[in-house]
Amino acid sequence: MNRRNVKKTGLKISILLAYVLGVYIVFPDSAYAMHIMEGFLPFNWAAFWMVAMVPFVILGVRSIKKTVTLYPNLKMLLGMAGAFAFVLSAMKIPSVTGSCSHPTGVGLGAILFGPTAMTVLGMIVLIFQALLLAHGGLTTLGANTFSMAIVGPLVSFGIYKGLNKLGAPRWLSIFLAAALGDLMTYVTTSIQLGLAFPAAIGGVMASATKFMSIFAFTQVPLAISEGILTVMVFNVLSVYSQKELRLLSIFSGKELPSSKQGVKA
Template sequence: MKQRRMWSFTMLVAGFTVYLLFNEPGTAQAMHIMEGFLPVGWAMFWWAAFLPFFILGIMRLKKMTKDNPELKLLLGLSGAFTFVLSALKMPSVTGSSSHPTGTGLGAIMLGPLPMGVIGSIVLLFQALLLAHGGITTLGANAFSMAVAGPFAGYAAYKLIMRMTQREKLAVFSAAAIADLMTYVVTSVQLAVAFPAADGGVLASFMKFGSIFAITQIPLAISEGLLTVLLWNWLKSYSPHELSLLKRQTKGAQS
């Protein structure tokens, strides 16, 4: 029964994803950093920075699914949740946009390394199917959303749980901070690629960061609340799978 309910929820998320595929218009100024927007040197740099995390994430996922194949459904749920949330965009600044990321939930359940793989696959599908982001900028977008965000969210979750043992607060903070960190890193990426004529990289970072903050702070709060609701649902209907994931992540740390 629990597996059926979880499957139904996953299919609901997948259905919404299909709706987005056929109804979301692609634009050149769409999600994430768009195709061709970064200079070639910086695009290559962010690819190089991202790939080690992707490789380590694949190794981690292979071990997780080999030891417990039943966890594949939760992996799919994490990917669908990330795809749907990160496909909801609000125009923010030339070459990019603001949106939820959905990576905090996966970082809590799976750890940050697997989200490097899941998040990058989500970004690849969005680039190919929705014209959101691009292939040349995939390394930069994946580093900000699939690496920096999950690591920051996971660290926030662990810190708050250790200090307060308040799980809902920890889940909320993980999702919100993963969202905000994605845009801090995106602002850095845009700033170093396009330093301001007056003030250089720092002035450019303040410009990009302040524009993102207008839309991103309320989006991060909303994502945190939604993630808490979904976390409570998972605890009610899939406690066995969550306990397996906890043992997996503890084993990876030891």
């Protein structure tokens, strides 16, 4: 890709981000927002999801520590992945029945650094959003982390690796990884809400299906947009961050080499 194409790609990214931000400004607040808002879950379910996220957070801390210890110059790229998730997931777009949806931005970090590293980044993003933007909450941090920063990255990472092994075009692998990781976040959230608030008729599945149908109207186009945006970001990174991507072995799909092995240019 030459520099002219990179500029065009950068312009497309700016336009897409401006569009999402514009909708957010025009329709700023919703009565019932996703992430799951502060105090919305019963105590037992809030505690359950808080405990469930802990093992993944521990694995993520170890993963990040290993990466930045071996390759300190990847810290900036790691921060960029977190910032990408923060910006996208902070943009709430109205859905139906007073709810709202938003992109998640977790696919990028999951592909770059692995799903457990993205768990830590996603949890940090959710904490800042709860404290600074009143988006989500601290009591529901476990549930929101599990859906957006555990299930979403695992799905994105698995799809990306699986499609790569099947020989799919890289742009398609990235697009589907980001889009389906986004969608599975909302499927998980719907199940969480269904478990906490089962319907009088039909129980958990009826309630979860209702929540899924509510968010499908806005989340499907959002997932597609996020997939396209993630492909664009990777195109830019492939030009300006070739060294970092080589260290992360994004193009080969191999694991990070150990410090003894070193990295071949």
